[in-house]
Amino acid sequence: MxxxxxxxxxxxxxxxxxxxxxxxxxxxxxxxxxxxxxxxxxxxxxxxxxxxxxxxxxxxxxxxxxxxxxxxxxxxxxxxxxxxxxxxxxxxxxxxxxxxxxxxLHVWRVIARSDANDIQTLDDLVGKKICAPKSPNFGMLTMMSHYSNPAREPVHIITKGWKEGFDSVVQGICVAAVMPKTNHRKFDPLLEKTRAIHTHLPYxxxxxxxxxxxxxxxxxxxxxxxxxxxxxxxxxxxxxxxxxxxxxxxxxxxxxxxxxxxxxxxxxxxxxxx
Missing domain, CATH: 3.40.190.10 (Periplasmic binding protein-like II)
Structure with missing residues (x-):
């Protein structure tokens, strides 16, 4: 050169x-x-x-x-x-x-359909399908940390986004889903289709x-x-x-x-x- x-x-x-x-x-x-x-x-x-x-x-x-x-x-x-x-x-x-x-602040919600009267707490999700992104997603890990016994915990159905998780609950594919509180408010502002069964402390x-x-x-x-x-x-x-x-x-x-x-x-x- x-x-x-x-x-x-x-x-x-x-x-x-x-x-x-x-x-x-x-x-x-x-x-x-x-x-x-x-x-x-x-x-x-x-x-x-x-x-x-x-x-x-x-x-x-x-x-x-x-x-x-x-x-x-x-x-x-x-x-x-x-x-x-x-x-x-x-x-x-x-x-x-x-x-x-x-x-x-980072606030996670676990939501279920409004008419799912048998789902009131996280303990009611044992053995049932829940939608969440795959590990190591923070929301998924936060929710699953509630369960200390692998034999008594929900069945994790992997979703690719918060909207997919929300839609899966509404359509009955999953009994519940985890998502940020802000996203839940965005998808269902009047809580016409879903409700929160658990809101984690803010991070x-x-x-x-x-x-x-x-x-x-x-x-x-x-x-x-x-x-x-x-x-x-x-x-x-x-x-x-x-x-x-x-x-x-x-x-x-x-x-x-x-x-x-x-x-x-x-x-x-x-x-x-x-």
Missing amino acids: PSKKINIVLITITLAYPVSAISDYLFTAPPRETPQKGIETYQPIADYLSKSTGEKFIYRQPANWVEYSRGIQNNEYDLVFDGPHFVSWRIQYTQHSVLSKLPQ PNQAFTVSPSVPPHLQSKITRLLLSDKGQAAMSKLRDRFSHGANLISAENEEYEGISMVLSRADNFKSAVK
């Missing part, structure tokens, strides 16, 4: 990532989206942090939940955005620190955590950047999807204490939850 072209390449790299950059930090989120949607949602965040810190943040989407779960347990990720149960596990077992979270919402591999001063800087106006703008697609556009807010590790216990029901985490 001619020297002129080499110089141009070096200048381009220097402008994109200043010479002070000394580390590559791996940023990830659960494989809930298609690869393209993942890039659209999370790559702007990685680009913003790289530009603002002088370090290099690389977004990588795991191929599947097995790879994602293994990566979490092996502490392969430096910056992660995901659900409260994973946040709690990383804080407890890999010394991650929470940086910022979605502002709304803190999805959050960003950072690993000990990121120096404390950089952790503080990332927090400030994410909560700034420019940071909120970089997270616009994330906010549109998960918080109806509301800004993320600061968070504390203590808020997530104990939530990881629901992962004892997750196939890829059973041996990792003590």
Whole structure:
């Protein structure tokens, strides 16, 4: 390659990532989206942090939940955005620190048809079909954590979305389904077709955590950047999807204490939850 072209390449790299950059930090989120949607949602965040810190943040989407779960347990990720149960596990077992979270509380509801008079409590679901996303979905794990005896628990029917679970209850495919309270209100605002038989206590919402591999001063800087106006703008697609556009807010590790216990029901985490 001619020297002129080499110089141009070096200048381009220097402008994109200043010479002070000394580390590559791996940023990830659960494989809930298609690869393209993942890039659209999370790559702007990685680009913003790289530009603002002088370090290099690389977004990588795991191929599947097995790879994602293994990566979490092996502490392969430096910056992660995901659900409260994973946040709690990383804080407890890999010394991650929470940086910022979605502002709304996470409230799960278990619903049944309005005319299902024999279904009044979670105990009435033993041996009956319930609709929920597959493990390690937080709602599914939260509901199933109510049952301590594998011989006396509901039959889990896997659904791909909250609306599918709701429709399955209305159509009689499942006796009950778990979903966020906000989704239940959206699907049946007047409670004409369904009713709640159980509402779980509220949890803190999805959050960003950072690993000990990121120096404390950089952790503080990332927090400030994410909560700034420019940071909120970089997270616009994330906010549109998960918080109806509301800004993320600061968070504390203590808020997530104990939530990881629901992962004892997750196939890829059973041996990792003590």
